[in-house]
Amino acid sequence: MSTTEQSPEETNGEAGSAKSAERASEVGDKAQPRDAAGTAPAGEIPSFEVTLKVRRYDPERDEDARWEEHHLTMFGTDRVLDALHKVKWETDGSLTFRRSCAHGVCGSDAMRINGRNRLACKVLLKDLDLSKPITVEPIKGLPVEKDLVVDMEPFFAAYREVMPFLIAKGAEPTRERIQSQADREVFDDTTKCILCAACTSSCPVFWNDGQYFGPAAIVNAHRFIFDSRDSGSDLRLEILNDKEGVWRCRTTFNCSEACPRGIQVTKAIAEVKQALISRAL
Numbered sequence: 001m002s003t004t005e006q007s008p009e010e011t012n013g014e015a016g017s018a019k020s021a022e023r024a025s026e027v028g029d030k031a032q033p034r035d036a037a038g039t040a041p042a043g044e045i046p047s048f049e050v051t052l053k054v055r056r057y058d059p060e061r062d063e064d065a066r067w068e069e070h071h072l073t074m075f076g077t078d079r080v081l082d083a084l085h086k087v088k089w090e091t092d093g094s095l096t097f098r099r100s101c102a103h104g105v106c107g108s109d110a111m112r113i114n115g116r117n118r119l120a121c122k123v124l125l126k127d128l129d130l131s132k133p134i135t136v137e138p139i140k141g142l143p144v145e146k147d148l149v150v151d152m153e154p155f156f157a158a159y160r161e162v163m164p165f166l167i168a169k170g171a172e173p174t175r176e177r178i179q180s181q182a183d184r185e186v187f188d189d190t191t192k193c194i195l196c197a198a199c200t201s202s203c204p205v206f207w208n209d210g211q212y213f214g215p216a217a218i219v220n221a222h223r224f225i226f227d228s229r230d231s232g233s234d235l236r237l238e239i240l241n242d243k244e245g246v247w248r249c250r251t252t253f254n255c256s257e258a259c260p261r262g263i264q265v266t267k268a269i270a271e272v273k274q275a276l277i278s279r280a281l
C-alpha cells in the first residue's frame, strides 16, 4: 500500500509511470487474465495483478482528500467491489464505502471508476484497462463524509419533494386498479430506478447548483406523472415547473450514460418538459 497526492490524470497520462509501463509490458494493452506462469490450469480461474487508486478522506485526520495506491492479485471473476473488499478485509479496515446487495440491485455502491459513474459491483476488473491504475473516487456534487461515502440527504430530499408515491382520488376500490399494458408501457422505463444517484451526481448542472432537483428526482416523478392510476400529476408538474426544476436540464446526456439500469433519463426529463408545455396550452 502506498499513499500519494498524485492525481489520476498524472498516473493515467500518456507518459505514465515507470510502474505502469512495466505493468503494460507484463499484461499487454488490455490485460488478459492469467496466472503467474502465464496460463491458468484447466478448471482454475485465472488471476492478474491490479493497481487500485482509491480517493481517501478521513474528516478526523485529513485536511484534504488524498490518493492511496494498492497492488492486488485479483481473479477473472472479480469486480471493482471485490478489489475494495480485498483492501478493506486484508489491508486496511478503515477504508469506507457503501454496498449491500453486491448484485446491482440496491444502488448503494455508485462511485466514480476511472472517471465514470458506475456501480462497483457491476464492473468486472477484466473489462478495464489493467495496464493503468484503476481510479475509484466518491460520486461528485454531494458532500464527502468519509472515503467513498457521500451524504445522500440532499439527493433524497429532492426525491421526497416530488412525492414518489401513488396519489389516488376517491374511495378505496374494492378490487385492483386496472391498467392496460399500453398504459403501463408509457412509464415502464422509469420504474427501474434503484436510486443510486449515478445520474444526478454526473450532471454538471447539479454540480454547480445543489438546489437543482436532479435527474433521479425527475425520473421518479415521471414514473407517477405518466401512471394512468395516479391523480397527483398536476401537483408534481407544478413542483417541477420551479426554477430549480426540469427547465434547468441542459440535455448533456451524462445522466443517461451513467444510469446502470439503462433508463433513458434524458428522454424522461424531455417528456416531463413536454407534459408541462402541453398542460400550459
Ligand code: SF4
Residues within 6 Å of the ligand: 107, 192, 193, 194, 195, 196, 197, 198, 199, 200, 215, 216, 219, 258, 259, 260, 261, 262, 263, 265
Ligand atoms: S435513474 Fe438510473 S442512475 Fe439515476 S438514480 Fe435511478 S437507477 Fe440510478
Ligand code: FES
Residues within 6 Å of the ligand: 098, 099, 100, 101, 102, 103, 104, 105, 106, 107, 108, 109, 119, 120, 121, 122
Ligand atoms: S451493492 Fe447493491 S447495487 Fe452494488
